[in-house]
Amino acid sequence: MNPQQVRALIVDIIADVAPEVDLSDASGDEHLQDHYGLDSMDALTILEKIAEETDVDIPETDYDQVESLNGLTNYVAQRA
Amino acid sequence: MTYERIRKEKSPGDTGPIMPDYEALYGEFQWGDARQMLDGLPDGGLNIAFECVDRHAKSGRADHPALRWIGTGDERREYTYGELAELSDRFGAALQGLGVKKGESLFSLCGRVPPLYIAALGTLKNGSIFCPLFAAFGPEPIRQRLGGGGGKVLLTTHRIYRQKVAGLRDELPDLEHVIIVDDGDDLPEDTIGFSGLVERNGREFSMEPTESEDLALLHFTSGTTGAPKGVMHVHEAVVAHHITGKIALDFQDDDIFWCTADPGWVTGTSYGIISPLSNGLTMVVDQAEFNAERWYRILQDEEVTVWYTAPTAIRMLMKAGAELAGDYDLSRLRFIASVGEPLNPEAVVWGQEALGLPIHDNWWQSETGGIMISNYASMDIKPGSMGRPLPGVQAAVVEHTDDTVEIIEEPGEEGELALRPGWPSIFRGYLDMEERYRRCFVDGWYLTGDMARVDEDGYFFFVGRTDDLIKSAGHLIGPFEVESTLLEHEAVAQAAVIGKPHPTAGEMVKAFVELSTGFEAGRALQRELKGFARTRLGPAVAPREIEIVDEIPRTRSGKIMRRLLKARELGEPEGDISTLEGGQ
Numbered sequence: 001m002n003p004q005q006v007r008a009l010i011v012d013i014i015a016d017v018a019p020e021v022d023l024s025d026a027s028g029d030e031h032l033q034d035h036y037g038l039d040s041m042d043a044l045t046i047l048e049k050i051a052e053e054t055d056v057d058i059p060e061t062d063y064d065q066v067e068s069l070n071g072l073t074n075y076v077a078q079r080a
Numbered sequence: 081m082t083y084e085r086i087r088k089e090k091s092p093g094d095t096g097p098i099m100p101d102y103e104a105l106y107g108e109f110q111w112g113d114a115r116q117m118l119d120g121l122p123d124g125g126l127n128i129a130f131e132c133v134d135r136h137a138k139s140g141r142a143d144h145p146a147l148r149w150i151g152t153g154d155e156r157r158e159y160t161y162g163e164l165a166e167l168s169d170r171f172g173a174a175l176q177g178l179g180v181k182k183g184e185s186l187f188s189l190c191g192r193v194p195p196l197y198i199a200a201l202g203t204l205k206n207g208s209i210f211c212p213l214f215a216a217f218g219p220e221p222i223r224q225r226l227g228g229g230g231g232k233v234l235l236t237t238h239r240i241y242r243q244k245v246a247g248l249r250d251e252l253p254d255l256e257h258v259i260i261v262d263d264g265d266d267l268p269e270d271t272i273g274f275s276g277l278v279e280r281n282g283r284e285f286s287m288e289p290t291e292s293e294d295l296a297l298l299h300f301t302s303g304t305t306g307a308p309k310g311v312m313h314v315h316e317a318v319v320a321h322h323i324t325g326k327i328a329l330d331f332q333d334d335d336i337f338w339c340t341a342d343p344g345w346v347t348g349t350s351y352g353i354i355s356p357l358s359n360g361l362t363m364v365v366d367q368a369e370f371n372a373e374r375w376y377r378i379l380q381d382e383e384v385t386v387w388y389t390a391p392t393a394i395r396m397l398m399k400a401g402a403e404l405a406g407d408y409d410l411s412r413l414r415f416i417a418s419v420g421e422p423l424n425p426e427a428v429v430w431g432q433e434a435l436g437l438p439i440h441d442n443w444w445q446s447e448t449g450g451i452m453i454s455n456y457a458s459m460d461i462k463p464g465s466m467g468r469p470l471p472g473v474q475a476a477v478v479e480h481t482d483d484t485v486e487i488i489e490e491p492g493e494e495g496e497l498a499l500r501p502g503w504p505s506i507f508r509g510y511l512d513m514e515e516r517y518r519r520c521f522v523d524g525w526y527l528t529g530d531m532a533r534v535d536e537d538g539y540f541f542f543v544g545r546t547d548d549l550i551k552s553a554g555h556l557i558g559p560f561e562v563e564s565t566l567l568e569h570e571a572v573a574q575a576a577v578i579g580k581p582h583p584t585a586g587e588m589v590k591a592f593v594e595l596s597t598g599f600e601a602g603r604a605l606q607r608e609l610k611g612f613a614r615t616r617l618g619p620a621v622a623p624r625e626i627e628i629v630d631e632i633p634r635t636r637s638g639k640i641m642r643r644l645l646k647a648r649e650l651g652e653p654e655g656d657i658s659t660l661e662g663g664q
Contacts, residue, residue, distance in 0.1 A: 019611030060400035
C-alpha cells in the first residue's frame, strides 16, 4: 500500500470510530487523542481495525510514534 | 477453568499487613474506634478536608509530600500537606468572597490538574458541596447534572468551557460563577481565573464549622430510567474513607499511593483524594490517559508502593505483554488492588506472573461511598472473587419482595447482594428523589442492584446487574440517557441500548435504532448517528456500535426489552418472551 492509500484507509477507520472528528482541515500532526477528544478505547479500536485491514500490528512500545494521523500513516505505510 | 487459591504467607522480616488477621478484626471491629483515629474539628464537628490536610499540617507532617502531580508533558509539581492546607484555605476564602455559602455546590469539570484537588478541599472547608464531573462528558450529561444539581460554581478549563458549557449557560440559572483553571490573559467572558483567586489576597479564612451529618459530596450515577441520580454523602463518610484505606488497601505511613481513577468517578474522589490524604500518604496524580509504558515508568520512577487501578487498564497491560513489565523495576510495589467491574481470574493470576503480585479485586459503588467487599493483604485470594465484607460491614445474598428480605444461606445460590446499613459512608439520599432512595431499603437491608453468590468460605462472586445498567471501562452507564439522546435525531424513531461484552472494557455500549419513515439505512447514516451521539454525550457514554434494525422488541405495555436484544446479540436463549408485543 502506498502512503496515500494508507492515509485514506486510516481516515475511513477514524470516520467509523469517531465520525464527529473533522480531518478536512487537519495538518495531520494533531495529537489524535488530545486534540480530537478520543478516549483510549477509541484509540484501541482504531489500532485493532488497522491491524485487521493491513496486518500491521502496532505494539504498545511504539504508541508514541502513532499519536497523530501523519505518524500513524508513516508507521503503517512502512510496514504494510 | 478453575483457578488455584492464592495463599498469603508472611515472609521473614516482613512488617506484615496492617490487618494481620481478617477474621479476628471482623469479630471485634467497631466504627466508633475508626472515628477515634480522626481528630475532628477543634471546636467539635467533623470536616473531610480538615482530616485530609489540616490535621497533618498541624501535627508535624506539614513538610511531608501530599500530592505529587505529573502533567501530560511530564512536568512535575509536588505539594506538601502544609501547602495544600494553605492553598485550600485560600480557595475557601475566595469562595466566601464570591458569596458561596455552606450547602451550596461547586462542580468540577476538568482533567486531573492541581487546582482540582485544591478546589475540592477548599470547597469542603467552606462547608460547600463538592460535585466532580468527568471531563469527557458531552454537553448533554453536563447540562443534566449541573442543572439538576443546582451547581452554583463550576471549575473547568478554557477549552471545555468554550466547547461545552458557554452555550448552556442560559439553561443553568443557578450557575453564578465559572472558575477557569488554566487561566491566562484571555479569560472567556463572565468567568474568573483560578490563579488570581488563590493568590494571597489578604482575606482571612475561617473554616465554616461542619457537623458529621452535613452534606459534603455529590456523585452522579446513571439510572436505568430517567435522569442520573445525585448520590449524597456527608462529612462522616471520611471515617469510612480513612479506615478502608488501611484495611482494604493496606495503607501504611510512608506509602506512595497511586489511584488511577479520575475524580469524576467516585473512586477518584474517595480513594483518589480523601483516603490517601486522610491517611497522610503521598499520592501520585497523573494527568495523562492510559499508556502502558508511561504507567510502568510512573510505578518505577515514583516508587509507588500501593496501586489502585481498574480491570480495563489491567487488561490493556496484559495485551501489552508481560515482557514490557519486565523492563521496569517495580520492586517497590507492595500491594495492587482493582475496582470498577469484576476482575477476571486470568488478570489476578497475570498480576502475580508479570508484576510479582496478585491483584486484589474489591467491590463498592457510589451509594456505599467506600470499599465494602474486598480482598486483603493478609487473606488468601480466590481469583474471580471480589473477596469478603469489610470489618464493620454485614453483607448477604438475598431474595426479597417489596417489603421482606430473606437471606440465602445455601452456598453458591445466586441472589441480590444486600448490605446492612450502619457504616459511615452510606449515602444519605438521592438528590430530589426521595422515593427512589427509599426503595433501595427493604426490611432493614440496602439492596445494591448487583447479583452475587457467596461460597462456603464466605467469598463473594459478582454475577451481574439486576437492572439494565451497563458497566463499561468501570463506568456505570444508564441506557435511558443514551437512548434519549439518540431519539433527538430526526432519523431515529426508536432506540434501545445494551451492554455488549467487550474483551477489554468488560462491556461496551451498543445501540439498536429503528428509523423514522423516509430515512434509508446505510453506513453514512450510521456514522451520522454515532457522531451525533458522541458530540452530545462524549466518547465514554456514547454507543461504540450502532445497528439499524427493522423493529425494536417491546412489551405490550411499550417497554423496551433490552434483555431480549442482549440475548439475541449473544446468541443466547431468548427466555420468557410472553410479554413481547406481537410475540407468541
